[in-house]
Amino acid sequence: MQETTAASLEEVFEKRATENDSYPSQLITNVNTETVDTFVRFNCKRYAEFGVNLGSTTLEIARHLNGDGEIYLFDYQYNVDYVASLLKSNGFKNVHPFGSSAKLLDSYNWPLSHLLERKADDIFDYCFIDGAHTWNVDALTFFLVDRLLAVGGLIDFDDYDWCLGKSPTLAPHLFPKTAEFYTSEQIDDQQVKRVVDLLVKTSPRYETILENKIYRKLAHDGDLLSASKQPSIWERLFGG
Template identity: 40%
Template sequence: MQDWYPKKLVVGVQGTTGTYEFMKTVFGREQPFRYAEFGIYMADTARNVCQLFPECELHLFDFNDAVQRAETKLSAYPNKISYFGNTQKFNDSYNWSLMKLIRQYEGAPIYDYCFLDGAHTVAVDALNYFLCDKLLKVGGYMDFDDYEWRLRGSSLDPTKIPAIGDQYTDEQIDAFQVKMIVDDLVRTDHRYQEVVRNKVFQKVA
């Protein structure tokens, strides 16, 4: 199924300020590092990262239409930006692009910061976490958006987007799936240390 995803989401025009404000505390303005963002939507978080860190290299992942918007919006910035788009087919996602990157870099860690702000579901983002972990350097950061978000009551509520009812059970629609990933996968991994409550974790081993 194509083009089921809503065109408009409830997202602030400055993106996720908590992400780039935290990044200012751990990266210097002229410091080179590599940042990956999953679920860029209008690319406003990425735009702020570009402005704040001119030496940062960005890898941006989302549906093809969001990637095309970002290429236009971010064209003025001299940063090295790589774009990874995927279709809206139910079993396609940015995880396919990550698998190809793992093969390309032969499993070597390449990221200093991963911002997971995509599907917000266990089906997609549990695997996203494990693939990002594979590519995240020791000392790098894993950042999760919307800890208390769920499908029910969101822009993806099945009453608004009927395709959601085809993809998920009622239990899954009502579950706080980002919270599940953070609590049951990240917090239980001794290699990660929480640095911003319910949001940012540093890979320490």
Template identity: 25%
Template structure:
């Protein structure tokens, strides 16, 4: 049994990445020979162990993944999933007290600066974090590296969490509430940064872009 299949069998009841999305991501990693991976947002770590499993099955590679410090308190958490699959050597979790943007700053200013082949971006969908986060991730991607954006059509007004907690939108204007902020980054920032749009996957809300160079 492959490590990928082990993750599928063991964690079928854990959100959020399902087998079909993981299989698509695996095909992208394989096609572009991406082995040094950055992930923004892991929740309980299912997507992380899927990526770790892909790298294990490929025989090389490393994932650095970032989420808030509160992710430690989830049950099971990313460490439980890593231990269950024996993927500790493939995955390095990093925990942010407030925002993943500060962790990205730390990585950018570390010596030597890490450089990644691909970033799977699934965190902090408001414009401030998404827009700034994309700019910071760009500084960590190699020329020719890939950016996979999740939730391309997410909006605050359409979010189940924000609809249940409408007070969380009080500080935002109507147009910002309704804006598809990840798509704004796709349409506005990526061309400015010199990225080529490779493909959208509307059924799952993904967009894949490539850094020129």
């Protein structure tokens, strides 16, 4: 099987540098072993990853599935293209790439809306969110993924304690545009924690599998209402 080549990586970094000035071209990449282990333990088959970077975790998931199931990739188009090519070059064809542009206000939430337009209910049973790490993107991602995640499926948030101010790539002293895009409060805030604590932990429809990281969906929105008298996510946020 063909392995990753330096030339292909150079092309990815070149595209990051020339097409996207909103984020640094060099990003941290490694395998998230807790994600892979949990995916295997729960016998999941339909994997969605948001923020694939260079595909380290994705490739391990693909090796476990060994051609079975489905893999959905969400990230900038150049990252998605690279990881899809990597998986296919290793013999895995069960790949569905969903790329977004490098426009400042574009994100993987837009292709998620297309899946909702197709009424693609319950197409995921494992969602790994390791992309923006910011409230303005990933709070909406949670709501959209919730619509597409099967009951019994898992949602996994990477970097619970992460913040822009201490990022090895996005801290303002390393990447000055961060200070242009975000307030001081937002730079210092742990925004993944904000999403998990305010939206996931407060929902009666999710139970903890791994504290501050992985949660299992117990029911669709509204399905628990008659039995538990608990308000839906939307009622908790906006009243009613």
